Amino acid sequence: MKRYCLALDLVDDPELIAEYEAYHKNVWPEILKSITDAGVEVMQIYRLGNRLFMIMEVNEHFSFEQKGEMDKNNPKVQEWENLMWKYQQALPLAREGEKWMLMDKIFEL
Template sequence: MQRMGMVIGVKPEMIAEYKQLHAKVWPEILDLISLCNIRNYTIFLREPENLLFGTWEYHGNDFRADMAKMAADPKNQEWWSFTIPCQTSLDTCQEGEWWAMMEEVFHHD
């Protein structure tokens, strides 16, 4: 199991819509997240900085393959057509990165 964290900006004028979308995540998206070996997925909002922080546990053996499966799924692409316009990537993101991945520096069970 690998814990992962990531951060992205959210457009201030889109916060209410983003919250509304995530209050009723489509069942197909929840199933896909589980199918791609992601567990305990949580997104936090930090205002007034307008940052989203996501954290999850990855329980698979091939993260790249699972993320490719997720990205290729037509229902997920439709979901992203609603969520991505709410977000704004950080200026420091790596090439091809939307959410900026974070380094875990501390954990306590």
């Protein structure tokens, strides 16, 4: 199992943050299926202020490229992503259209 950590910001508005969290208490079943179908075994999202931190543990079949291709061809995932973009904002160092950004591990005990 491999672990990836990613970061993204939310729009810094308490009302929008509350709505975003409400959606994540009841994620659409099609979205959950798309995540597990891609080889994600564990996914957790944490929040501090408007900063999000995602932990993904994936199996040996997972690749970001394959997940991206699957998502691009899944209308329900595209609907979810478009809806979530109302609440999300790119990190300052993100390229155009880039959302969740992969973090580098700098320490392990």
